[in-house]
Amino acid sequence: MQDKAAEEFFALLARGEFRTTRCRGCGETHYPPRVVCPACLGEDMEWVDLPREGTLVAFTQQRDAMRCRRPEVLGLVELEGIGNVFTRIDAPLEDLRIGTRVAFDTWTSPDGVVLHQFRPRS
Numbered sequence: 202m203q204d205k206a207a208e209e210f211f212a213l214l215a216r217g218e219f220r221t222t223r224c225r226g227c228g229e230t231h232y233p234p235r236v237v238c239p240a241c242l243g244e245d246m247e248w249v250d251l252p253r254e255g256t257l258v259a260f261t262q263q264r265d266a267m268r269c270r271r272p273e274v275l276g277l278v279e280l281e282g283i284g285n286v287f288t289r290i291d292a293p294l295e296d297l298r299i300g301t302r303v304a305f306d307t308w309t310s311p312d313g314v315v316l317h318q319f320r321p322r323s
């Protein structure tokens with residue numbers, strides 16, 4: 202579902218910003234961003250920065266990628282205080298371990314969509 206919060210998330214991402222929503226009513230931060238707070242059902246949201254570093258907690262490689270005609274690595278990155286983000290990983294499978302520290306970046310797909318990705322910290 203492409204709601205207003207998702208639209209804004211991808212518009213921010215296209216400018217290199219990695220942000221999500223926080224409820225002004227109860228202070229809860231959500232990822233993915235929400236229009237309505239799942240904790241208190243409030244609709245007064247503000248945008249806050251997400252951590253730009255995290256820890257790899259799971260990863261795999263898909264043989265036929267959706268937006269890319271080559272194998273692509275996908276994973277779950279734990280962001281402190283937020284939870285897990287499902288994301289593209291910009292590294293070969295053999296360079297990755299559970300617990301690898303990774304840093305945020307953006308990636309533009311061949312059809313022009315800007316997505317988030319993480320890569321091992323150098």
Ligand SMILES: [Zn+2]
Binds near residue numbers: 229
């Ligand atoms: Zn709330």
